[in-house]
Amino acid sequence: xxxxxxxxxxxxxxxxxxxxxxxxxxxxxxxxxxxxxxxxxxxxxxxxxxxxxxxxxxxxxxxxxxxxxxxxxxxxxxxxxxxxxxxxxxxxxxxxxxxxxxxxxxxxxxxxxxxxxxxxxxxxxxxxxxxxxxxxxxxxxxxxxxxxxxxxxxxxxxxxxxxxxxxxxxxxxxxxxxxxxxxxxxxxxxxxxxxxxxxxxxxxxxxxxxxxxxxxxxxxxxxxxxxxxxxxxxxxxxxxxxxxxxxxxxxxxxxxxxxxxxxxxxxxxxxxxxxxxxxxxxxxxxxxxxxxxxxxxxxxxxxxxxxxxxxxxxxxxxxxxxxxx
Ligand code: ASP
Numbered sequence: 001x002x003x004x005x006x007x008x009x010x011x012x013x014x015x016x017x018x019x020x021x022x023x024x025x026x027x028x029x030x031x032x033x034x035x036x037x038x039x040x041x042x043x044x045x046x047x048x049x050x051x052x053x054x055x056x057x058x059x060x061x062x063x064x065x066x067x068x069x070x071x072x073x074x075x076x077x078x079x080x081x082x083x084x085x086x087x088x089x090x091x092x093x094x095x096x097x098x099x100x101x102x103x104x105x106x107x108x109x110x111x112x113x114x115x116x117x118x119x120x121x122x123x124x125x126x127x128x129x130x131x132x133x134x135x136x137x138x139x140x141x142x143x144x145x146x147x148x149x150x151x152x153x154x155x156x157x158x159x160x161x162x163x164x165x166x167x168x169x170x171x172x173x174x175x176x177x178x179x180x181x182x183x184x185x186x187x188x189x190x191x192x193x194x195x196x197x198x199x200x201x202x203x204x205x206x207x208x209x210x211x212x213x214x215x216x217x218x219x220x221x222x223x224x225x226x227x228x229x230x231x232x233x234x235x236x237x238x239x240x241x242x243x244x245x246x247x248x249x250x251x252x253x254x255x256x257x258x259x260x261x262x263x264x265x266x267x268x269x270x271x272x273x274x275x276x277x278x279x280x281x282x283x284x285x286x287x288x289x290x291x292x293x294x295x296x297x298x299x300x301x302x303x304x305x306x307x308x309x310x311x312x313x314x315x316x317x318x319x320x321x322x323x324x325x
Pocket of ligand 1: 022
């Protein structure tokens with residue numbers, strides 16, 4: 001896509017491909033699910049959107065090509081390093097990332113926490129594969145680039161642009177398995193909207209306490225698991241995780257997706273207190289969504305896990321306090 005001989009007044013941005021349904025194609029095989037995610041390359045996706053070249057000079061890089069349900073720490077490390085590499089270059093104004101919807105919010109929040117410049121990082125995705133008649137990927141990619149080149153996007157950190165909405169990484173979550181308008185920012189609402197070439201921002205993202213973190217080397221990510229509170233949750237899973245000497249890497253932390261306002265079954269609570277005594281860090285979220293108040297304010301369980309992973313990886317687990325008063 002890069003054509004340096006053309007108009008040098010256009011901003012330069014980089015689009016990093018990681019896969020997802022946005023890069024998916026129909027299988028054409030009745031014995032298979034309707035499509036396979038992470039097939040097309042980011043260059044292929046951009047070829048189909050001629051309007052992009054009027055907005056920016058675009059560099060591309062294929063960082064991965066996977067279904068984002070399979071996202072892992074080595075891809076996260078590589079992706080964050082590539083984002084940092086590109087954004088350190090004075091001529092690059094912003095970074096756009098095409099991604100799957102399933103773990104989009106986790107990758108976005110991870111990138112938010114390691115982000116060190118005021119240049120925007122804009123993630124986008126799609127609910128329909130690239131070969132669908134009603135594919136939403138091209139519009140979402142175009143909108144993502146439109147946001148990325150706007151001066152108002154400076155300082156927003158990592159945002160997700162989907163279905164005409166701009167969501168803060170901290171707030172966004174996937175809330176539908178099938179609707180094109182699949183993402184919400186809950187009670188906080190999106191940061192704004194992109195409508196044609198017009199970006200309207202309604203608010204600024206919340207400041208992240210303690211960020212930015214260092215990008216952990218691929219082999220330095222600790223093990224943090226999420227356990228769910230539910231009727232009959234007796235803590236067996238917690239005890240199995242903590243007492244298992246074969247776990248590699250060993251368990252360092254637990255995030256509990258509690259009921260309601262972060263409550264847990266009394267037997268689960270006893271197991272969690274025992275886990276803390278064994279040196280495992282325990283943080284409480286809610287299976288309903290972001291909790292109000294407290295150190296974990298505003299993070300759902302998967303994002304609280306991302307924060308805990310980075311705190312443990314950077315040895316910033318200084319809180320040393322029980323989550324159970
Ligand atoms: N499984 C796909 C992914 O997350 C779903 C999507 O992109 O919509 O990669």
